[in-house]
Amino acid sequence: MTMNETAGTHSVGLPLQSARTRRYSLGVPRQFTVSPDGERVLFIRTTGGTDPVSRLWLYEDGAERMLADPAAVRRDDADGGAVPQEELTRRERAREMSSGVVSYATDADVRIASFALRGELWVVRTDGTAPRRIATAGQVVDPRPSPDGSLIAYVCGGALRLVRIDGTDDRSAATPEQPEHVTYGLSDHVSAESLGRQRGYWWSPSGDALLVARVDTSMVQRRYVSDPADPERPPRVIAYPAAGTANAEVSLHLVRVSGERVAVRLxxxxxxxxxxxxxxxxxxEYVATADWDMRGPVVSVQTRDQRSVHVLSVDPTTGETLPLHRAHDRAWVALRTGTPLRLPSGALVVPAQPGGDTQGLEIGGRTTPPGLEVREVLGAIGERVFFTASEEPTEIHVWSYAAGAPGDAPLRLTGVPGVHTAAVGGPTVVLDSRTPEGQTVTVLRDGARVGRIAVLAEAPVVTPRPLALKLGVRELRSSLYLPSWHRPGDGRLPVLLSPYAGHGLQLVLPVRSWWAATAQWFAEQGFAVLVTDGRGTPGRGEAWEKSVRGDRLTAVLEDQIDALHAAAARYPQLDLGRVAMRGWSFGGYLAAAAVLRHPEVFHAAVAGAAPTDRRLYDTHWEERFLGHPDVEPETYERNSLLSEAHRLTRPLMLVHGCADDNVAVAHMLRFSAALLAAGRPHTVLPLSGTSHLVTQEETASNLLLLEQDFLKKSLSR
Known part of the structure; x- marks a missing residue:
């Protein structure tokens, strides 16, 4: 097949397919819950690769069965019109791309599940009976059964309420004193977006009380997000704590089902x-994590400057706290998903530095071995802890470890190169594995495979063909995508860098992913596409990850340039006279900085949802890297792009969703105004009604085509 034939075949096919499949996320099973006896596995999945409506499913006795179908009760919420704003916000923070049953919670035995549809409360049993709607006082957010399944807690109008599972005795457990500013049982913006804590309440194991977060946003500055294409619609008001401004006040309270309430003395x-x-x-200022195990509540709190984290046990009667663990760091204390975790013996699982700069775990006073970079704690069965970790940065495997057990060494449960995670319960482990061939979900019992849960996602019409590289003196992990039709003598290729390269996310992984398919699609259009994870990205130790403290651009851009030159030295078909960068969010910020700071290297850029003014981003995320803007204003000035607008000499397209409540469209508008004031021509593409996550089918598919057209024209000058 010739270049023109290949490009023509895929020029519309992949953008449209990627948009219809929501980046190949539809049809993928997720949110696994394994019952304590290991007999039942609950999960969410749509019915196919283009079905946007999620259902609740049960895997039992080797077979799957649908438990709840929104279509059956005519309660799909794809339009979002009847969904409470608090739920829409929760979905945005979770990057949720489907509708229907998008989250659920169960009792302790995983025999009852609750979920919300269009603000209504529904429950379903795993015994085959039909889902049942429970009448409530109003629209429902985040319903959760008590461990014994007799009660359902839910948030309504900022109040935490309880209702019996038969629908009787609906009552308020915690009512906001100032409904316009105070909520009970919900997370605040920073906790959900930057700390990863999306929950706002936790049941006691006995079901007689709850640990509840109270959030007061009265001191937080307000933002107003409107849709310029619909000027008659009033703006949405958001309590958004930008860097250097006041955070929401988050406190914890012990609320008994019988009505008594005690404040936790943090x-x-x-x-x-x-x-x-x-x-x-x-x-x-930050309640980083909270939970309630058989020994009582466990909470971790973090300082405003993020240099100290204390893990605390809470007396469930008095609310008094006692320190269980303290961690300090001169840059920031990293929060590891799944920690702290307290085992039945009382042993604590917390992040640790076992040697060198490896980020590992301490389990009951013993640390995982040096060189094993722990990513996430998945849970525990008895004293055995399950977690994900890397020996090679581009692979993430599932491990288990029981300190003091025979052998006393971590055991790796997955072998095939890829990215693996798991859910555990009793003797059952559900392995969720992504590899270059696709995704599989395998059910193990006592270590033996007993079945699979179907993955119904579509395969990309373009098959990724990455070359895995280690480039330069820092052995930068990179993937190079070349056109399948390109042969020696066909001529040199323009180069497109397509990184994220920011904190908390890797793209150079041996998996068949949406970003790999997109990179290959751009390659088929005639580009050599290079993706590099440089300094600041996870997986390569503490020093690597924290090297961007105080300067989020210099080292990161240096790594992209070093990787580019090293790749070109190895592959002479790469044309260094025609180089562009594209990216979204931090990747968009990096793309804009690339053409401003290094026009001698980069000849065009597409910057999507770029946070160009670092003062506009939230407290926890931004202050982690740059400190307080009133104390270190020069650091924010040095890391923002507005003052550098006059440097632009290369073609630049700015893309931004007008409804983005994470990276506000003000970033793009202020940057564009600065470019205009400096007399620098540029292209602006506003996406009406679009948030930080582009899910509208026509917008998502056409955006890739417009990017391709802009880059080709810009590099042909």
């Missing part, structure tokens, strides 16, 4: 062992 600030710095703020 410490106000870290002690004298708190590390100093140019800016130091030892006040505990």
């Amino acid at each position: 410490p106000a600030a870290a002690g004298p062992d708190h590390p100093g710095g140019t800016w130091t703020d030892p006040a505990f």
Whole structure:
């Protein structure tokens, strides 16, 4: 097949397919819950690769069965019109791309599940009976059964309410004192977006009480998100704490089903062992995690400057706290998903540095071995802890470890190169594996395979063909995508860098992913596409990840340029006279910075949802890297792009969703105004009604085509 034939075949096919499949996420099973006896597995999945409506499913005795279908009760919420705003916000924070049953919770035995549809409360049993709607006081957000299944807690109008599972005795457990500012049982913006804590309440194991987060946003500045294409619609008001401004006040309360309530006495600030710095703020402003196990509630709090984290046990009667663990760091204390975790013996599982700069775990006083980079704690069965970790940065495997057990060494459960995770319960482990061939979900019992849960996602019409590379003196992990039709002597190829390259996300992984398919699609259009994970990305130790403290661009751009030159030295078909970069979010910020700071290297860029003014982003995320803007204003100035607008000499397209409540469209508008004031021509593409996640089919598919057209024209000048 010739270049023109290949490009023509895929020029519309992949963008449209990627949009219809929501980046190949539809039909993928997720949110697995394994019952304590290992007999039942609940999960969410749509019925196919283009079906946008998620259903609740049960895997039992080797077979799948649908438990709840929104279509059967005519309660699909694809239009979002009847969904509470709090739920829509929760979905945005979770990057949810489907409708229907998008989340659920169960009782302790995983025999009852609750979920919300269009603001209504539904429950279903795993015994085959039909889902049943329970009447409530109003629209429902985040319903969760008590461990014994007798009660359902839910949030309505900012109040935490309880209702019996038969629909009787609906009552308020915690009512907001100021409904316009205070909520009970919900997460605040920073906790959900930047800390990863999306929950706002937790049942006690006995079901007689709840640990509840109270959020007061009265002191938080307001933002107003409107749709310019619909000027008659009033703007949505958001409490958004930008860097250097006041956070929401988050407190915890023990609320008994019988009505009594006790405040949790969280410490106000870290002690004298708190590390100093140019800016130091030892006040505990962040409730990072919370849970309630058989020994009582366990909470972790983090200081405003993020240099101290304390893990606390809570007395469920008095609300008094006792420290279980303290962690400090001169840059920031990293929060590891799944930690802290307390085992039945009382042993604590917390992040640790086992040697060198490896980020590992401490389990009951023992650490995982050096060189094993722990990513996430998945849970525990008895004293055996399950987690994901890497020996090679581009592979993530499932491991288990029981400190003090015979052999006393971590055991790797997955072998095929890829990205693996799991859910556990009793003797059952559900392995969710992504590899270059696709995704599989395997059910193991006592270590033996007993079945599979079907993955119904579509395969991309373009098959990724990445070359796995280690480039330059830092052995930068990179993937190079070349056109399948390109042969020696066909001529040199323009180069397109397509990184994310920011904190918390890797793209150079041996998996068949949407970003790999997109990179290959651009390759088929005539580009050599290079993706590189440089300094600041996860998987290569603490020093690598924290090297961007104070400067989010210099080292990151240096790594992209080093990788580009190293790849071109190895593959002479790469044309260094025609180089562009495209990216979204941090990747968009990096793309804009590339043409501003290094026009000698980069000849065009597409910057999507780029946070160009670092003062506009939220407290926890931005202050982690740059400190407080009032104390270190020069750091924010150095890391923002507005003052560099006059440097632009290359073609630049700015793309932004007008309804983005994460990276506000003000980033693009201020940057565009600065470029205009400096007399620098550029292209602006506003996406009406679009948030940080582009899900509208026509918008998502045509955006890729417009990017391709812009880049080809820009590099042909």
